[in-house]
Amino acid sequence: MVDMNKRNSAAEARSDRNETVLQLDNVSKIIGGKKLVNGLSFEVKSGEIVGLLGPNGAGKTTTIRMIVGLIGMSEGDVRIGGSSVSKSFEAAIRHIGAIIENPEFYPYMTGLDNLKQFQRMTEGVSEERIREVTALVGLQDAMNKKVKAYSLGMRQRLGIAQALLHKPKVLILDEPTNGLDPAGIREMRDYLKLIADKERIGILVSSHMLSEMELMCSRVVVIQEGKLIAVRSINHNGSEEKSSMSLSLEVTDVELASRTLAALNKAELLSKDADRGMLAVKVKHEDIPSLVKALTDAGVGLYRLEEIKSSLEDEFMKWTGANRSA
Secondary structure, three states: OOOHHHHHHHHHHHHHHOOEEEEEEEEEEEEOOEEEEEEEEEEEEOOOEEEEEOOOOOOHHHHHHHHOOOOOOOEEEEEEOOEEOOOOHHHHHOOEEEEOOOOOOOOOOEHHHHHHHHHHHOOOOOHHHHHHHHHHOOOOOOOOOEHHHOOHHHHHHHHHHHHHOOOOOEEEEEOOOOOOOHHHHHHHHHHHHHHHHHHOOEEEEEOOOHHHHHHHOOEEEEEEOOEEEEEEEOOOOOOOOOOEEEEEEEEOOHHHHHHHHHHHOOEEEEEEEOOOOEEEEEEEHHHHHHHHHHHHHOOOOEEEEEEOOOOHHHHHHHHHOOOOOO
C-alpha cells in the first residue's frame, strides 16, 4: 500500500521547486532621460541558481539594487515571494537575502557573535536556525573564532549564512567568488548548489566568471544596454533532449564520406577538410547510428566522432559582440 503522507510530501516538494520566487515584470530605470535598465522581465524559481550576465555597463548592478530596494524603479515591478516591491515593500523584502559587494562584519567579534547580532535585529531567528545555517555553509567549527582570522572564503560563507538566517525565498549574490582562489571558488559553488537544494531557495548570481557560471547555474539571463537579449538553460546531467546536434568526424576518406552522407540524406554537411581528414555535420540524435553504419558499409574508416559543443563563453560573445567583456 502506498504511503499517502510520503506521496503528498513528494508532491509538495515538486510544487515548491516549481514556485516562482522572484519575478521581474518590464522593469526600467531611467536617469537623466537615459534608460539604464529597459523593460527587463525574467523569473527565478525555487531550487534553481540563475546567473545574471552582461558586459560592463549592461545594468546588472542597477537591476540587483532595484530588486533589493536600494534604488527605486522608474517603470514595472518586482515580485518577491508573491509580494510587490513597489506596493508591499516590507512584505516583499522579508523574503529576500542578499550580499551586495562584500559582506561586512565586526572583525573583533566571533562569527557566532556576529550572527547573534543579526539575530537580535531580526524577528523569529532561533538558536537552532543559527546552527542550521552555519552547518549548511560549513562553518560550524569556526564559529568561535574571531572574524579577523577568517579567510576571504570563510567571510563570504559567513555572509551567506547571515543572509539565510530569516529563511528567505530568494538569495541574491553580486560577484560572490571575487578574490577567491580556485579551491575557494569551487567550494563556494558547491555550497550554493547545496543551499539551493536543501533550502529550496532561488538564487540569483551576478558574476563576470562565465566558466564558473556555466558550472554553477541551471539557467543564465543575459542583458545588454539594460535589455534582455537571451535566456539559456544549462544542462548538467545530460538529460536535455537533443533534437539535433553538430558532430565532428575524423575519417579515412573525406570525399567518400561526404558522398555517402549526401546519399543517406539524414545529415547536413557543415564543413570538410580533406587534408586533415575532418568533416563536420549536423544530424538528428536518433540518426547517429544510421550515419555510422552508412559510413562503415561504404568502407569509410571512422577514427573519431565527437559532439561540437558551444560553451557559454562562445555564446556570450555571439550575444553581446566579440569586442565586449562580461
